[in-house]
Amino acid sequence: MMAEADSGTVDLEIIVQGTQEGKKQELRLWLRMLSTTKLVSQEIRRRLRNEFGATLPQFDLMAQLYRERDGLRLGELSKRTMVTNGNVTGLVERLEADGLVLRETPDGDRRVTVAKLTKRGEELFSSMAAAHEGWLRDMMADVDPAIVTELWKDIGEVKSSVNNHLSGAD
Amino acid sequence: MMAEADSGTVDLEIIVQGTQEGKKQELRLWLRMLSTTKLVSQEIRRRLRNEFGATLPQFDLMAQLYRERDGLRLGELSKRTMVTNGNVTGLVERLEADGLVLRETPDGDRRVTVAKLTKRGEELFSSMAAAHEGWLRDMMADVDPAIVTELWKDIGEVKSSVNNHLSGAD
DNA sequence: TCTAAACCTTTGACATTTGAAATATTGCTC
DNA sequence: GAGCAATATTTCAAATGTCAAAGGTTTAGA
Structure with missing residues (x-):
């Protein structure tokens, strides 16, 4: 697929970062991020259901409230959970019904x-x-801690790039 | 929080990879992965809607069918899209209605x-x-291509670790 | 003060999602 | 060839999700 230089020398730069397959790397990364995230989400969802009878969106919403003991306005909850306004209404209603x-x-x-x-x-x-944190440690047990830290940093760059290239509202 | 050695020497290993903050790294990584994925998904969803009148799950499903011109059984579609069986039924129904x-x-x-x-x-x-691939290149435009490649590899490790620590069905 | 713009939440229509139960078909076993 | 486990899909109820429109409230300006 990749033409070798005619002399004995090899153009390393092209090999390393250039044409290699460097076309759809972003798409490839995205698909892997998406499938991995789905996988983890499904596992967390299953365990929340089995061990606590709770749903993942409920957990997310409660997580925001837990760190703001004075409570949050629904609009603020909506932003933090990345859930639409109308959805927060129903979520809170159900949680209120459950006390x-x-x-x-x-x-x-x-x-x-x-x-x-x-x-x-x-x-x-x-x-x-507490359980949730343990599940994540479990699931990522085979990943070198240095890589975990590195991933956190690099995904931060992705996130900030994406934030700079949004079409609609912030 | 971390007990200092009694002599003047400092245990570098502990500082570097141990307690430092090294407790909830996995949780921190997960939260960032999740929010980034949501961000990208919402952007793609918005553009699919605006430019093509399609939804993201429809796009995902069609992507699988596009690469299998002979078609796929619904169960196979369900596995590949990581969507439940019952859900595939409805998605396909609506897509069929749209021709x-x-x-x-x-x-x-x-x-x-x-x-x-x-x-x-x-x-x-x-x-x-074609548009979808372009959107992703756009959104990740500020990320060094080398990092994109590295992320792809490292997230692969996360995915495989998670796969090895699932509680329920594969 | 009256009114219009701005703000915050709810409502409504519809699509997606899950998990479990119900259906239908096949293949195996005796 | 009758019965039964295994497969494959559909159906169902409840929850989550989006988007747009409608409802109240507040704020600011004329």
Whole structure:
């Protein structure tokens, strides 16, 4: 596929970063990121369901509330969980029905709804979070810790590049 | 947090890879992978909608059919797209209604349904695929190609580790 | 103050998603 | 060849997801 130089010398630069197959690398990376993420998500979903009777979106939402004990406005929750507004409404409704979250409207601004974890919500999330962290350590047990750190850094670059090339709203 | 040796010497190994922050690296990596994947997915979803009136799951499904011109059984489609069986049924139904996919039952085994792209489906997918690849190159434009390649390799290790530590079915 | 723009959440229509149960067909075994 | 496990798909209920439009509230300006 790749033509060798006519003399004995080899053009290393081309081999290393150039034409090699360097066309659809981004697509290839994306497909692998996507399938890996799906794989992990499915595993976490399964364990959350089996061990805690919770769903992944519920876990994500509670995670945000757990670190903001004063609660969050639904719009803010929407941004942080990357879930649409309308979706947050239903999610919070169901969690409230289960007694894990409560909603209140602050005095100052009656347009706003703030969601907080209840006592029960805090306790449940606390144990889910501990398990969750363990599952991830488990799943990534075969990966060299140095690579984990490196991946974190490099994926950060991907994320920031993507953020700089969005078409719609931020 | 980390006990210092009693003499003047410092245990570099512990500092470097041990306690430093080395506790929740896997969790941190996972959160970043997840948010990055969501970000890219949303961008692709938006562009598919705006430019082609298609959804992301439809695109994924058609991608599998595009590379198997003889069609695929629904179960096989389910595995390859990592989408549940029941879900594939509905997706294919809607694509069939739009004239992009057709279903047929082979003579040999009447339990089976095979889905294929129609002519129109092939044409549409072909142009979507070209655009899709371009979007990804765009979004990752600021990332050094060497890092793209490295990420592909390292994420492969993550994926294979995860595959070795699944609780449920393969 | 009256009103229009801006802000925040909910609602509604529809698509996707999961997990489990139901159906249909095949292949094997006795 | 009747019964039964194994396969393959569909159906169902409930949850999640998007997008757009509609509902209240607040804020600012005329």
